[in-house]
Each structure stands twice: as structure tokens, then as C-alpha cells.
Amino acid sequence: MPKRRWWIVVVGALSIAALVLALRHRTTSRQQGASAARDAAAARDRPVPVLVATVERRDVPLYLEGLGTVAAYHTVTVRPRVEGRLDAVRFTEGHTVRRGDLLAQIDPRPFAIALRQAEAVVARDRALVASNRRTLERSRSLLDQRFAAQADVDAALGAFEQSQATLRADEAQAAAARLNLDYARITSPIDGVTGLRQVDPGNVVRPSDANGIVLVRQIDPIAVMFTLPQDELPRIAAEMARGELPVEVYSRDGSTRLGVGALAVLDNQINQATATLRLKAVFANPARALWPDQFVKTRLLLTTVRGALVVPAAAVQRGPQGTFAYLVSPDQRVVVRPVRVDRIEGEQALIADGLSAGDQVVVEGTSRLRAGARVQTRDGGGRGARRTAAP
Incomplete structure (x- = not known):
């Protein structure tokens, strides 16, 4: 009889110990789960460093860029x-x-x-x-x-x-x-x-000598022959009828401006093989910065859009519902704002609808953003679309 009681005591003690351990494990698991949930929530609400720009209203020149070759005005x-x-x-x-x-x-x-x-x-x-x-x-x-x-x-x-x-x-x-x-x-x-x-x-x-005695080229003024897509012909012709169109010419790598001239002639035919139109611009060349047969880049100033809303083109995102921008609200959270883009001009986007002057939009760091996410910005200043660097 005493031996049987001893076994009962041992089994009861073990059961009580197992129950205590199970309760403690459940409590610990709940605490760990709550902690993980809190950490995840904190991570989701952690500010995302981004680069932003300020929407501005200003005049924007519209250029058509092409490649060209310098040619003597007379040869x-x-x-x-x-x-x-x-x-x-x-x-x-x-x-x-x-x-x-x-x-x-x-x-x-x-x-x-x-x-x-x-x-x-x-x-x-x-x-x-x-x-x-x-x-x-x-x-x-x-x-x-x-x-x-x-x-x-x-x-x-x-x-x-x-x-x-x-x-x-x-x-x-x-x-x-x-x-x-x-x-x-x-x-x-x-x-x-x-x-x-x-x-x-x-x-x-003799007069029949092919090479003659010497080649004389007039290089001041000088001409630049360049090409543009044929689809631009109606706009070019319309603006040319209103007045002289300035043309800027740059070195082949685009680093140095070599001169500013004026569009003189539109060719009377389109190259069907390349679907391009040849144009001729004339430049004063007293310093001889331009030389015959030199390869150059050209920029034809087509017109100037007055009072356009401008942001960096990187601010415009594309999704299933169309184009949008991440707008930074005063409480430093982002709002997905649908926008309508009038045109992309170089690194600038001209906004037709959806933004206002003074709005701040994200231009870098968009891959980690979602609607309502907090962001961390620092004003970087700068002209045009103001850029703000992340710390």
C-alpha cells in the first residue's frame, strides 16, 4: 500500500510540472508573437529616405534634338x-x-x-x-x-x-x-x-583637271545640316512661318556649345529609308569653332510653353491605372496622386493635371514606397524642380 501511494505522488508531481511548462511556453509564445507583430508594425511605419522635388510653374523652352554635320556656306x-x-x-x-x-x-x-x-x-x-x-x-x-x-x-x-x-x-x-x-x-x-x-x-x-588648284571654303558664315523625324515637319513648318527659329549646336559629346544660329531651309523631300527630314541652319563663325565636316549635336528651339507646371521626369510613375506621382503630404506621408502628363521634355515633365505649384513629389526611392508610407526628407535646394536628398 505505501508503495502504490508513492507512485501516485510521483505521477501527480510530473503532471503538475508538465502543466506548468506548457502554460509557460504558451505565455512565452504569445509574448514573442506580440513582440514580432510590434516589430513588424514599427518596421512598416519606419520613415523611408527619399529624394523629392518641388513642382514649379515656369516658362519651358521646347527643343528638338538631332545630329548634324557642319558644311561650308560656299565651296x-x-x-x-x-x-x-x-x-x-x-x-x-x-x-x-x-x-x-x-x-x-x-x-x-x-x-x-x-x-x-x-x-x-x-x-x-x-x-x-x-x-x-x-x-x-x-x-x-x-x-x-x-x-x-x-x-x-x-x-x-x-x-x-x-x-x-x-x-x-x-x-x-x-x-x-x-x-x-x-x-x-x-x-x-x-x-x-x-x-x-x-x-x-x-x-x-587645264580646265579639265579634276582637283583644280585649290579648294576654297567659306566658313563665316557657316552651315549645319541635320535631320529630324518627319513627324515633326508640321510643327516646324508652322513655327517657322511665325518667325525665325534659333538653333544651338554642341560638340559631339554634348559638353560644349559651339554656336547659336537660325534655321534657314527645310529640304524639299523626306528620306523614305530613315523617315527623316533634312534641315539647314546658318551660324556666324568668327572664332572658327565650327569646321566643315565636323559632327555635332543640334537643338532646335521650337517654341516656349509659358507658365507650365514642371517636375523632373523621374517623378512620373506608371501603373495599371495610368501615370501617377508620389505626393509628400505635410505630415511626411506619401499619397498616390494620379497625374496627366502633357509632354516629356528632356529630363522634365510638363504636368497638365493632378499637381499644383509648390507640391513635393518623390523622384528617387519610389521602389520602397506604398500609399501612406512615412518618408524622411531633407531640403537640398536648387533651381527648377527643387531636389531634396535623403540623409
Whole structure:
């Protein structure tokens, strides 16, 4: 009997201990669950560092950007207009020349001799015309006195008119000889810059020479040929009809502005292979910042939107319901605000509806945001859309 009671006592004690442990484990689990829930809630409400910008109302220029090539305003291959031995070259390669400046001299002696011969023939013809005129006058006088026949007058008149025709032909020959002598002096037809000399003195040059003597290019003013999508043609033509359209030109990497000019010409056809339109702009180039065949970037100022609402393009998000922005409320929580974008211009978005001047919108850090999330911002200042950096 005592042994049985001992077992009952042991079993009861073990049961009580197990019950105590179970209750303690349940209490601990509940406490841990509550703590985890509190931690999760705290994590969800922890401020998210973001970069924000302030919506501004200001004038925004609208540009059309393209790629182009610099071209000389005028290009002339200076060729001889008569054949002869090149006596001298009077220009310095790469230097500026003016219209009419002497560039080269062909041996003038053969042309001077030909001119003297032609002038001698003209002098003979004039003497013959004068003699035939006197003969005609005498014949007419004798006819009036009935001492000559009409046939004599007709013959004298024919000789006179024939000598006049011969004189005119020989005068033309003399003018051609004089012109050839002038052509022996090769002058620049335009203001420009000379290139490399294509022939040396002592060589015989001809009008048919493909390379000529030198290439002269006018580079002040200078032109830029560039292309834009054909879909922009209606807007460009409409704005061009209202007035001059400025064009900015930049270095190929876009880091340096090389000049500001004006749109001059729209090409009269569209390239079907590329669906682009060629345009020509003209620039003053006194410092020679632009050089023929140089690759450049262009920006055509199409128009200026007055009083536009502007934010960085990064502030505009896209979702299943359309475009929206994360608006920062005064209590530093974000609100999902649907917006209607008028256009994207470079790194700027022009807002048609949904935002107001002075609103703050998130531009970086949007991947961790949700509606109602708290954010932490710090005013970074700056012009345009103000940017605020996270700490």
C-alpha cells in the first residue's frame, strides 16, 4: 500500500510540472508573437529616405534634338579656265582669302601674243570698213549725178556691210583673247579659307583637271545640316512661318556649345529609308569653332510653353491605372496622386493635371514606397524642380 501511494505522488508531481511548462511556453509564445507583430508594425511605419522635388510653374523652352554635320556656306574648287604652264602660286594654304585675291598665275605670254594678233586684225578690219564706207558714199554721190549705175552702189553697199560683219567677228575674237589673258590670273571667286595646294608651279594646268588648284571654303558664315523625324515637319513648318527659329549646336559629346544660329531651309523631300527630314541652319563663325565636316549635336528651339507646371521626369510613375506621382503630404506621408502628363521634355515633365505649384513629389526611392508610407526628407535646394536628398 505505501508503495502504490508513492507512485501516485510521483505521477501527480510530473503532471503538475508538465502543466506548468506548457502554460509557460504558451505565455512565452504569445509574448514573442506580440513582440514580432510590434516589430513588424514599427518596421512598416519606419520613415523611408527619399529624394523629392518641388513642382514649379515656369516658362519651358521646347527643343528638338538631332545630329548634324557642319558644311561650308560656299565651296568652290578653283580650276584654271585656260590651259597653260603654272608660273606661280600666290596663296598660303589654310589662310583666309577675299574675293578677287590672286591665287595663282599662268604664263601670260601666249595669251598676250594672241591678244595683240587679234587687235591687229581688228585694226585692219576697221581700216577696211572706213575705206568701204568712203567708196559707198562716192558711189551714192555719183548715182545722184547720174555718173554711176545702181549696180555700182549695190556692190559698194555689199562690200561695206561685209567688212562691218568681219569687224564684229574679229572684235569678238579680240575680246576672247583679252578674256583668256585675264584668265591667266586665277583669283578667288569667294571669301573663304584655302585648303591644300593641289598642283605645284611648273606644271601644265587645264580646265579639265579634276582637283583644280585649290579648294576654297567659306566658313563665316557657316552651315549645319541635320535631320529630324518627319513627324515633326508640321510643327516646324508652322513655327517657322511665325518667325525665325534659333538653333544651338554642341560638340559631339554634348559638353560644349559651339554656336547659336537660325534655321534657314527645310529640304524639299523626306528620306523614305530613315523617315527623316533634312534641315539647314546658318551660324556666324568668327572664332572658327565650327569646321566643315565636323559632327555635332543640334537643338532646335521650337517654341516656349509659358507658365507650365514642371517636375523632373523621374517623378512620373506608371501603373495599371495610368501615370501617377508620389505626393509628400505635410505630415511626411506619401499619397498616390494620379497625374496627366502633357509632354516629356528632356529630363522634365510638363504636368497638365493632378499637381499644383509648390507640391513635393518623390523622384528617387519610389521602389520602397506604398500609399501612406512615412518618408524622411531633407531640403537640398536648387533651381527648377527643387531636389531634396535623403540623409
